């Protein structure tokens with residue numbers, strides 16, 4: 001059965017006078033595929049940044065598999081099984097595709113060079129990037145860059161993957177391919193939190209959707225419940241930044 005894998009309690013984050021997260025409580029079960037939505041500036045990226053160790057919190061607690069998250073660096077949390085992607089892809093353009101994979105895989109010393117290379121080539125094959133393994137990452141298209149980031153996340157065999165707007169600027173065919181991979185990871189037991197403005201993707205992929213507005217959770221329910229929730233409709237209609 002599902003157990004509580006990620007437990008966020010009373011999480012507060014401020015930037016100067018702005019409260020980006022206002023005492024957020026949220027638990028995520030092992031094996032869930034959870035959508036995280038909300039208008040621009042509602043705190044989605046901030047939440048993922050704290051869970052993955054990139055930002056400090058101003059209050060509250062987070063446990064991942066019953067171990068505290070706050071106070072740990074991103075590389076330590078990655079080693080504990082928290083993987084993430086960024087809204088803007090962070091690939092090393094001067095390195096080859098394979099080298100980009102190895103940078104991720106060797107950082108904790110858990111895998112030998114040959115094990116890491118085998119694993120990297122397998123993941124590149126899955127994502128149809130194998131023939132580009134020895135090309136510089138700068139030669140990849142935007143979509144291929146997204147796929148490289150997907151492949152790279154899996155190098156450390158994460159237990160949970162945090163995806164921040166993975167479909168931004170991605171054409172429909174590639175999006176379907178990414179959907180298939182997200183489902184495949186989830187089917188193999190990886191928990192996923194997916195941030196997206198693409199409601200089609202969210203409602204298609206997720207069993208549960210959490211909606212943030214100005215740093216508060218205003219809805220936590222099924223896609224159906226979310227779609228019909230007056231507070232969610234209100235938050236989006238009141239959004240002047242044009243999030244759809």
Ligand SMILES: Nc1ncnc2c1ncn2[C@@H]1O[C@H](COP(=O)(O)OP(=O)(O)O)[C@@H](O)[C@H]1O
Pocket residue numbers: 015018020038039040041042043044045046047
């Ligand atoms: N590093 C930062 N410094 C100052 N303000 C920030 C920073 N990161 C985010 N914010 C602010 O926090 C709020 C939430 O931002 P963010 O989490 O990026 O929202 P979302 O991802 O939902 O669009 C916004 O008002 C944003 O301007």
Ligand SMILES: [Mg+2]
Pocket residue numbers: 044045046087
């Ligand atoms: Mg964001």
